[in-house]
Amino acid sequence: MSSVLRSRRITALFAGTGALCLLAACNAPGSEPGGGKPGSTLVYWSMWKEGEPQQKVLQASLDEFTKKTGIKVKVQWAGRQVLQQVVPRLNSGNPPDLTDQDGSSLRAVLGEGALGLQDVYDAQITGETQKVSDIVPAALVASAKNEDGEPMVVPYEVVGSTLWFNGKQHPDLDGKDQLGWSEFTGKLDELKQKGRTPLALDGDISGYDAYWMTWSVVRHGGVGLLNKACQDKKGATWDDPAFLAAAKDIGELIDKGYFPKDFNATKFPAQQTAWATGTSKTDFLLMGTWAPSETGAALEKSGKDVDSVITYRSMPYPEVDGGKGNNATQAGVIGFAVPAKARNAEAAKKFIQFFLAKDQLTPISTQADNLTPRKDIPAPSTLRDFAKEYAGADRQYFQPNDDCGGVAAQWVTDVWEPTLVDFFNGKIKSAESFVETIKDKSVAHHKNSG
Structure with missing residues (x-):
């Protein structure tokens, strides 16, 4: 299988069975309240495993985030079944502050259990004059919205076929x-x-x-x-x-x-x-x-x-x-979501704005060999043709299985x-x-x- 969990696998799992509360997840400590202030703690459960290229890129950025903001980060590199671990904690009212997965899975599995992130899209990227909405094509996340019409996913990778x-x-x-x-x-x-x-x-x-x-x-x-x-x-x-x-x-x-x-x-x-x-x-x-x-x-x-x-x-x-x-063009996303009832949602949102900065996101291309949603970050050489396809004028985007x-x-x-x-x-x-x-x-x- 690919390094990315296909959405059909995880959505079918949650549709056919109840979410499993894995021991490590159920006993994990919750985040400390603090509203994204220095000294507060952000809890992040990620789909990547230690040693994977994306994990290394994210860890370096998390370290830099803590250094510059004073916000501590407790990260769990949970792997592709991360949402199986998030859902039980969400149901008990003590979820992590931040998680990631492909867009379809986040929408299907978390659904209304994720916060709307329109305020993130309206916010400036850390250290830049651009807003998040300026670098993420609206059509790319058109389907990843909650019932109020707010986007619930902020992408940092673009994948497609x-x-x-x-x-x-x-x-x-x-x-x-x-x-x-x-x-x-x-x-x-x-x-x-x-x-x-x-x-x-x-x-x-x-x-x-x-x-x-x-x-x-x-x-x-x-x-x-x-x-x-x-x-x-x-x-x-x-x-x-x-x-x-x-x-x-x-x-x-x-x-x-x-x-x-x-x-x-x-x-x-x-x-x-x-x-x-x-x-x-x-x-x-x-x-x-x-x-x-x-x-x-x-x-x-x-x-x-x-x-x-x-x-x-x-x-x-x-x-x-x-x-x-x-x-x-079939172009899906891997991105961040903030579970509802997250204790430190503000810190999660701050990290999203931080990671989407060009200097932070560029290693997703140069080190992890993946395409980012930012068109000002050159694609890896192996994806140069797809990048051209993705960036074409007036493109429509669709997800796997539409x-x-x-x-x-x-x-x-x-x-x-x-x-x-x-x-x-x-x-x-x-x-x-x-x-x-x-x-x-x-x-x-x-x-x-x-």
């Missing part, structure tokens, strides 16, 4: 910002005629099947259509012709054998590693922005020199004729992903059958869930 290829293998794609669908499938045909199966896909993670279909639906029907459909109790939204058009495109990729034979039997990360090393006959990988760090680590572990094997390049998912979402994980997590787990697996496995034979099946299962799901 894009179409990766090896620049050493495909110099012909250099300089191409985006392919049209027919140009893309023409390229796949050309590669297949050379004996290649050009699309890499690890079959044991259903969320990766979902990347393909979600992108296709968004390209045809625009951002928000799938989000509307997953919440539609009567199922009428599935009659939108964009769903059939999207399913036909994905069906074409499956039927023409562009994915490796028996890819569904492979175990992650076999396909993506083979793509990166060049040991498979694959050329494109639709994957998150963590692909270079994951596959690069695998290459280094095998003793290979990364730069001699691969030049990481990417481009947006292909455009479709008349697509309502041709200018869309943010269905934030509004209908159980539907993603019980309906969307299993039906996609059946489609990719050939158990559902046609695009028409796929749309009919997903509609029927969605209606049944909402009826049974009340």
